[in-house]
Amino acid sequence: MLLLVLSALLLLFCNLDVWYFLRGVQVFVEAWFLPRIEDILAEQSIDGMVLPHDLDYLGHMNNSRYLRECDFARFHHYMRNGLFMASRKLGAKMVVGASTIRYRRSLAFREAFQIRTKVLGWDEKAFYLEQRFVSKRDDFVSAVMLCRQNVVGSSPESIIEFIYKKQVSGFKHSS
Template sequence: MNLLILHTTTTCHFTLQFETKYVRIGLSQNTCSYLDCSREMLLLVLGALLLLFCTLDVWYFLRGAYVFAQAWFQPRVRDMLAEQSIDGTVLPHDLDYMGHMNNSRYLRECDFARFHHYMRNGLFMASWKLGARLVVGASTIRYRRSLAFREAFEIRTKIVGWDEKAFYIEQRFVSKKDGFVSAVMLCRQNVVHCSPESILEFVCKRKIDCPDFPEDLKHWISFISASSQALRAESGLEEKNK
């Protein structure tokens, strides 16, 4: 009887030990399978991100979303002619082979500064509600002094005037080191499917008088008009319109 009990106990012991090993082996197999799936999923995600970054300017859209959120939570600017500013710093991805801010980066930064400006004074939401589109029709920039690596600056944006087709915007890059205007840009922001006056009246609930154009803006508008006429004549559009 004692031997039988001992044998039974021993049998149970080996059975439990075998089952424990079996469970451990099963868990190890499941863990390996889970790790393999996770590794494959990670490679798939990394491949998709690589493809996305190679085919789309992802940072541009992420920066645009950040500017939108930033302007959304800032106080509204009621004066449509008021100057607004945003801060910036020259980072490594802004540099060219000469070690200062690449000239194309100025135009990119101006895009975000205008978007921020339109968000805070209400032009962006008003144009969206009216079914209008704001597109750049012309721009010119004058570089006066380069911005160096890690140099802090601010972009000052203001509306200097408008006509029946477009807003005219001035944007200045001002170094925080000494207040020097490193670059100045003029932009013609065309209004499609609407007019600047209609958008301003929608925002301000009253008619806004356009300020007098400064002399440099008048010359620039004349240049745009002359260039447009020359290109039309070159392509034969003027003859077709007669």
């Protein structure tokens, strides 16, 4: 029986990126139990560390892992400020429409970092976010990502009105 369970686990790990799903569950549970942030423009942060599966052949964090960590940080951000639940209740989906990232200094193995996420503004179709990777070693900004998060099936304005229970006049652009 134990051999069967171990074989099934090996099959799962070989065919699915199980760590991705486990990390997603961890982010969801963590955000669920933290207090809600009332200001959707407020910067929020999530902690991370460069682990062996994040490394590329040069021994620093792989470029694709930065994007993956940004996904988790955005999800955490949306859970805390109510955007996730509001979009679900309105039947909307939020998908990355565009992103650009600037790498300033690589993150090394076992280096602790914070991803600081904030909504910069929105228009009739999308939210615009900035995400910064800040090394906990020396508070250096290692990478900066700008992201356009398209809203499909609704609008950013409708989601914000749903959260705050009042009408938003015009479109909000913040810097």
